[in-house]
Amino acid sequence: MAGVRFVIVGAGLIGPRHAELVLEMPDCSLFAVVDRSANGPSVAARFGALHFNTVDEMFLYCDEYGVDYPDAAVVATPNHSHASVGIQLASKGIHLMVEKPLASTPEDCVALIEFCEKQGVILLVGHHRRFNPYIVAAKEHMAKVGTPVMIQGVWALKKCQEYFAEKEWRRSKYHGGGTLMINLIHDLDLLQYLLGPIQRVYAELLPKQRMPEAEDNHVDEGAALTLRFANGCCGSFVCSDNVTSPFNFEAGTGENPLIPHNQDMAGFYRIFGSHGTLSVPDFTLYHQNDVPEKDHSWWKPIQAERLDVVSSVAPVEESSGFMTPPPSFDAKEMLFPTGKSQLPRPFDLQMEHFVNLITGRESVSKCSGRDALSALLCIEAVMKSIETEQPQVVPTIV
Ligand SMILES: NC(=O)c1ccc[n+]([C@@H]2O[C@H](COP(=O)([O-])OP(=O)(O)OC[C@H]3O[C@@H](n4cnc5c(N)ncnc54)[C@H](O)[C@@H]3O)[C@@H](O)[C@H]2O)c1
Incomplete structure (x- = not known):
């Protein structure tokens, strides 16, 4: 060995x-x-x-x-x-x-x-989406919007009944079920990765539609959030696992081969700034850089520039639009993908980073214990806001 x-x-x-x-x-x-x-x-x-x-x-x-x-x-x-x-x-x-x-x-x-x-x-936490090429690219391009002022985001799809039938904990909020704990935590972690800590949240629970007769199904189906970041940027985010929609991270990036990749998708995140707006995962940057800054205004045309990093990360073998849906839900396929993709795989990059931290080739963790704690505290604040019907301050981590 x-x-x-x-x-x-x-x-x-x-x-x-x-x-x-x-x-x-x-x-x-x-x-x-x-x-x-x-x-x-x-x-x-x-x-x-x-x-x-x-x-x-x-x-x-x-x-x-x-x-x-x-x-x-x-x-x-x-x-x-x-x-x-x-x-x-x-x-x-x-x-x-x-x-x-x-x-x-x-x-x-x-x-x-x-x-x-x-x-x-060393303590590295497996929020592997931080290693997704689309997020790496988003982080690299953030400066192009100038000062981030406002964000808009969405994670919305419809989970199948088999998903809930397969494991009991997925139907139990006491064992970590519900889309806020399972899915929203990823997006809030990514938004914090891109924009810094979230300081305050307000959340409204979405109406429940799934299996209302099942007594063991008490888990949430999503929420609509208002967010305020420590840097002053504010935004809204909607999250649902029970609407018919392609607007979610997985469909937009093709990360999960079980969820059809929509290569034409634009704007599951939109980051609006003093100098431009960045739309992810299409990486369209809207700006007025062709005129002097003093002339930026609503009277001038907005340029839509496709940032070239997209072509370097997008898989090329698929036709545009939706891929054929998979025949049935299989959680293993999600983790051991057999589909071909030319994207660098986030799990591989995460393991490489861990080894680099151990061997000293890298020194700064891309997802520290405090980063992961911060994401959990955001979800706790969301839950508390729903419970109290009041905005909640997310505790600061020192
Ligand atoms: N990053 C991702 O996308 C992702 C995806 C799936 C799961 N996860 C996370 O990975 C973890 C495991 O999830 P899973 O779906 O593989 O769970 P699982 O239930 O399939 O497997 C957990 C295994 O741990 C074993 N185990 C329990 N307690 C143990 C102990 N004290 N010592 C040794 N083994 C023990 C169990 O016997 C079981 O085989 C969870 O924290 C989950 O949130 C992350």
Whole structure:
């Protein structure tokens, strides 16, 4: 075994995807898979790694046989266990990549962040969309709008019934179900990545339409938000998982091969600034740069410039418009895509970044524990606003 030695903790849906990526990295090896479920041994065998039922069992093995502990871990267990598993691993100096959300409560997030700092271990959180080429490009182009003043965003689609039938927690708000916790957290994380911290939110819950007769289905179907960022920029965002609409991140970027890619989509995010407006994912920049700044006004034509970075990230093999819809919902396909795409894959870039942080090739985490805590606090503020019918200040993270 050479290079950075990994353990994957949690061999469910996403853990094996990370194991695959570790083996694809040139200077990494997979030491072990930890999972006490029936899946554990077969997943470990598939990747040629040792299997342990628990993290403690792995430590005992290392102590008994004089084997070094692994250098790095991917924590891909259910949300409520991230903090305890992460603390166990960090106590032995093991660097962590923890799947999103960092934990299920802000208190657990803080405990894990502070413990990792004390131990001097790296903590990267798996908000992988930050590595999506469309978001990388959006961040690069942000300066072209001048001072951001206002934003408008949308994430809207209709989830299928199978999605809710497949896993009980998806129908239970007490176990992290509902589109605000599952989906909106991604968009608020990305908006904060692009514009800085959200300071205040006001949210109105959308009417529920799905399975109203089912007693176990108490999860939200979305909300309409008003946002104020710490830099003064304000905006609105609507989020629904029960409307017929192509206006969402996945359809606009083609990130999830199960969701038909609409290559003609414009403006799931619009960022309006003092000098222009940037529309994502089409990367149209609306501006008046052909006339002196003193003459910018409503009397002059607006130029619509297609920023060329789009052509460098867009897949070329698909025809424009909608792809053929998939025959049925299969969560595995989402994580182990078989469809061809020429886009750099966010999960690969995220793993590469983690290894670079460990080996010192990069020094600044693209998604720190505090970034992930901040996204969770925004969602908590949204929930509280719905409950109280009042705007809520998002606590500042120091
Ligand atoms: N970034 C993404 O797009 C994305 C996608 C899917 C899941 N996730 C996140 O990944 C995590 C796992 O999700 P999943 O869908 O793979 O869950 P899952 O339920 O399919 O798998 C979790 C596995 O962890 C194991 N496990 C539970 N407690 C454990 C412990 N203490 N030690 C070792 N193993 C333990 C279980 O036996 C199970 O096999 C969640 O936090 C989820 O939010 C992220």
